[in-house]
Amino acid sequence: MIQIVKDTRPWFFLQTTHSTYGMRVMETGHLEHLYYGERITVDTQDPSSCAPLVIQRAFAPGNTCIYTKEQPQISMEDVCLEVGTCGKGDIREPFLEVCFTDGSVTSDFTFVSFEVLTLKDRDERMQASGLPHSYSEEESSSAKCLHIILQDATNRLELQLFYTVYEDCDVITRSACLLNRSDTFVTIERCMSAQLDLTEDYSEVTHFSGAWAREMHREQITLSSGKFVNSSYTGTSSNRANPFVILSPENTCETSGSCISCNLIYSGNHYEALEKDSYGKFRFVAGINPRSFSWQLAPGEAFYTPEAVLNFSADGSRGLSGQLHSFIREHIVRGVWKHKPRPVLLNSWEACYFKIDEKKLLQLAKAGKDAGIELFVMDDGWFLGRNNDTSSLGDWEPDPKKLPGGIASLSKKIKELGMDFGIWVEPEMISENSNLYKGHPDWAMKIPGHPHSEGRNQCILDLCNPEVRKYVIEEMTRVFSSGEIRYVKWDMNRNFSDIYSPYLPAAKQGETAHRYVLGLYQIMEELTTRFPKILFEGCSAGGNRFDLGILCYFPQIWASDNTDALCRTGIQNSYSYGYPLSVFTAHVSSCPNHQTLRITPLETRFQVASFGILGYECNLKDLSGSDLNAIREQIAFYKKWRDVFQFGSFYRGAENEASDSETLSWTCVSPDGRRAVGLFFRRLTVPNQSHDWYRPVGLLPDVKYHFYGRNIKYNLKDFGDLVNTVSPIHIKQGSALQEILSRFVNMDGEKEDLTAYGDTLMRAGIALKPAFAGTGYNSDTRLFPDFSSRIYFMEAVE
Ligand code: GLA
Numbered sequence: 001m002i003q004i005v006k007d008t009r010p011w012f013f014l015q016t017t018h019s020t021y022g023m024r025v026m027e028t029g030h031l032e033h034l035y036y037g038e039r040i041t042v043d044t045q046d047p048s049s050c051a052p053l054v055i056q057r058a059f060a061p062g063n064t065c066i067y068t069k070e071q072p073q074i075s076m077e078d079v080c081l082e083v084g085t086c087g088k089g090d091i092r093e094p095f096l097e098v099c100f101t102d103g104s105v106t107s108d109f110t111f112v113s114f115e116v117l118t119l120k121d122r123d124e125r126m127q128a129s130g131l132p133h134s135y136s137e138e139e140s141s142s143a144k145c146l147h148i149i150l151q152d153a154t155n156r157l158e159l160q161l162f163y164t165v166y167e168d169c170d171v172i173t174r175s176a177c178l179l180n181r182s183d184t185f186v187t188i189e190r191c192m193s194a195q196l197d198l199t200e201d202y203s204e205v206t207h208f209s210g211a212w213a214r215e216m217h218r219e220q221i222t223l224s225s226g227k228f229v230n231s232s233y234t235g236t237s238s239n240r241a242n243p244f245v246i247l248s249p250e251n252t253c254e255t256s257g258s259c260i261s262c263n264l265i266y267s268g269n270h271y272e273a274l275e276k277d278s279y280g281k282f283r284f285v286a287g288i289n290p291r292s293f294s295w296q297l298a299p300g301e302a303f304y305t306p307e308a309v310l311n312f313s314a315d316g317s318r319g320l321s322g323q324l325h326s327f328i329r330e331h332i333v334r335g336v337w338k339h340k341p342r343p344v345l346l347n348s349w350e351a352c353y354f355k356i357d358e359k360k361l362l363q364l365a366k367a368g369k370d371a372g373i374e375l376f377v378m379d380d381g382w383f384l385g386r387n388n389d390t391s392s393l394g395d396w397e398p399d400p401k402k403l404p405g406g407i408a409s410l411s412k413k414i415k416e417l418g419m420d421f422g423i424w425v426e427p428e429m430i431s432e433n434s435n436l437y438k439g440h441p442d443w444a445m446k447i448p449g450h451p452h453s454e455g456r457n458q459c460i461l462d463l464c465n466p467e468v469r470k471y472v473i474e475e476m477t478r479v480f481s482s483g484e485i486r487y488v489k490w491d492m493n494r495n496f497s498d499i500y501s502p503y504l505p506a507a508k509q510g511e512t513a514h515r516y517v518l519g520l521y522q523i524m525e526e527l528t529t530r531f532p533k534i535l536f537e538g539c540s541a542g543g544n545r546f547d548l549g550i551l552c553y554f555p556q557i558w559a560s561d562n563t564d565a566l567c568r569t570g571i572q573n574s575y576s577y578g579y580p581l582s583v584f585t586a587h588v589s590s591c592p593n594h595q596t597l598r599i600t601p602l603e604t605r606f607q608v609a610s611f612g613i614l615g616y617e618c619n620l621k622d623l624s625g626s627d628l629n630a631i632r633e634q635i636a637f638y639k640k641w642r643d644v645f646q647f648g649s650f651y652r653g654a655e656n657e658a659s660d661s662e663t664l665s666w667t668c669v670s671p672d673g674r675r676a677v678g679l680f681f682r683r684l685t686v687p688n689q690s691h692d693w694y695r696p697v698g699l700l701p702d703v704k705y706h707f708y709g710r711n712i713k714y715n716l717k718d719f720g721d722l723v724n725t726v727s728p729i730h731i732k733q734g735s736a737l738q739e740i741l742s743r744f745v746n747m748d749g750e751k752e753d754l755t756a757y758g759d760t761l762m763r764a765g766i767a768l769k770p771a772f773a774g775t776g777y778n779s780d781t782r783l784f785p786d787f788s789s790r791i792y793f794m795e796a797v798e
Pocket residue numbers: 349379380424491493539540541542558561
């Protein structure tokens with residue numbers, strides 16, 4: 001709901017179910033930020049009831065610039081603003097920085113007008129932006145947009161601010177549009193999406209840093225002075241710094257306290273800065289990274305910024321995540337796959353890498369089918385001459401040596417096996433060693449006449465060039481139509497270097513990185529419209545472009561090339577702060593793991609991957625019969641609980657928050673609260689300490705649940721030569737006798753089986769069967785060596 005308090009000058013209040021965002025037009029005409037926090041009551045008929053929100057001023061602070069002689073008490077450096085600019089005394093991180101033809105950089109925006117828009121009207125105004133936006137499906141949506149117009153009268157610039165309110169998810173989004181109403185061009189040096197000037201102590205920043213195979217490392221810093229910046233300069237949103245950040249006071253934790261998060265609906269270079277000013281206030285800005293960015297705005301032209309998603313929770317990060325999960329599912333992800341269960345897939349990459357051919361793929365697919373796989377994905381290596389990563393990107397023709405019947409024949413055969421077929425592509429790239437490059441060397445992003453650097457032996461296509469975009473759209477249309485393709489993994493494997501568009505004139509080179517992203521969005525928009533039924537999965541060397549921009553087109557993203565179960569507990573736990581389980585994919589792979597060489601139990605690999613969109617990525621043909629049987633059971637079990645995993649409410653256990661916690665727990669609860677599935681995981685086993693508790697979250701307190709575990713069998717080999725303490729004959733480890741016996745001797749794992757009220761389960765936790773602690777074993781013992789986990793079920797008892 002948007003509430004307007006009419007006074008000499010208007011006050012604006014954006015109300016969600018649990019939060020309020022307040023601002024007003026101040027006496028100077030600037031838009032003053034008043035409040036962002038827990039919901040407050042606003043009496044639109046009584047402006048005096050809003051008075052406590054206004055910072056009162058008698059004199060401006062010493063050694064600051066006074067805005068005008070008429071109002072000597074106002075220094076812009078000490079005002080909470082919605083839009084900070086340069087040159088009028090505000091020396092903090094600006095929202096906007098514009099350079100005029102006379103070389104000056106001072107701008108000043110004051111209020112002109114406002115209107116409340118439906119989302120349809122908002123979208124019409126933003127149509128020319130070329131950027132993806134949040135949306136609402138319901139016709140009579142409660143979501144509304146407050147559209148405020150500011151102007152810089154001297155420079156004849158107009159700044160439009162869009163505030164969209166999603167009451168149901170406690171989300172407010174912000175974006176801006178700068179219009180040049182003058183008759184000379186101006187250069188935008190920065191134009192942010194959101195600014196928040198906070199008077200409360202929001203000194204803690206939680207951010208997610210990383211690298212390839214190390215995505216989403218959750219870190220927290222306390223800003224006591226100066227600035228903290230979370231940004232990317234890779235050309236993508238990057239695995240180095242995800243655009244999602246959380247601000248909070250120091251005492252906020254997983255289960256309580258205030259927090260504000262911000263994420264950008266953007267897939268390129270981004271910038272989030274928190275600054276503590278000289279008066280103890282915090283300024284936060286988020287938007288396109290100003291580094292190497294500039295944009296020439298001709299008379300009459302408009303520049304649009306990406307939408308920033310703001311969320312406030314008074315219930316700690318768990319509350320924040322719940323709201324964001326609903327928001328992303330309802331207002332970001334779209335298309336036929338929005339609410340549709342995602343298939344369990346088998347991907348050929350870690351099974352075969354580049355060494356693929358039709359025969360090999362069919363054998364792998366057949367093994368997948370036997371295990372219950374629903375979708376078979378042919379990864380990299382299928383097109384002309386692509387035997388390693390040094391060539392062929394751009395030549396999207398099946399290699400006849402590998403696929404003699406092309407994609408049509410292979411996809412048909414996969415379909416006959418009873419599975420859907422999917423394919424890997426990397427459309428934004430060009431190898432120098434390719435036919436495409438021979439024909440169009442000027443389509444690669446590099447500086448003519450200069451030596452250039454490469455990543456993974458490849459160049460990036462210049463998506464600023466409309467001809468290149470057309471080529472990508474038509475080529476991909478041809479590929480996606482060349483067989484029965486139901487799924488596409490869209491990869492992007494390198495960072496930008498030698499940033500330069502051979503298509504753009506010199507004066508516009510500062511626009512290259514952003515124009516690339518706009519070009520990409522145009523391509524994605526067109527292809528997802530042409531192929532609405534295809535399930536698209538985003539990928540960028542794993543999670544190098546994991547953001548809300550991609551999720552507006554593709555409903556899921558490959559979270560990381562790292563499939564190690566231990567690493568994945570951290571990576572997936574961190575993604576869950578800002579993204580629902582239904583948007584990140586997770587695969588069970590072979591052991592030793594290909595990224596870490598770590599050995600983890602197959603059961604743990606499966607259980608951890610189930611808390612994501614489950615897939616497999618290993619050579620099933622090489623697995624033992626017992627592993628294949630286990631996988632068959634895993635997939636059958638997953639299908640039964642898939643709706644809860646993929647579309648239930650997800651909760652992190654409170655213990656996950658401590659970075660040195662040895663245990664971790666997750667719970668997914670069905671929308672009606674009557675079915676839940678949980679995971680309990682331990683990193684390293686501790687001798688002589690056998691008690692563990694699993695504490696579910698999100699159950700209905702007054703409903704009785706049947707709590708039970710999966711039937712597990714222990715294998716003789718799990719005990720090594722310890723079996724000799726009870727075995728009548730000596731069993732040597734690694735011997736044929738051990739191998740034979742292990743095929744027949746299976747011991748029942750511990751059984752958990754109890755019924756209790758939701759409140760008991762959640763508040764007291766479930767004291768689990770004791771873990772093996774070195775002093776004895778029987779069927780009531782939970783074998784829990786390093787990296788072990790258990791999945792538990794909770795079903796309401798009628
Ligand atoms: C990237 C992806 C992998 C795989 C390879 C293929 O690294 O993240 O999953 O598709 O490319 O080259």
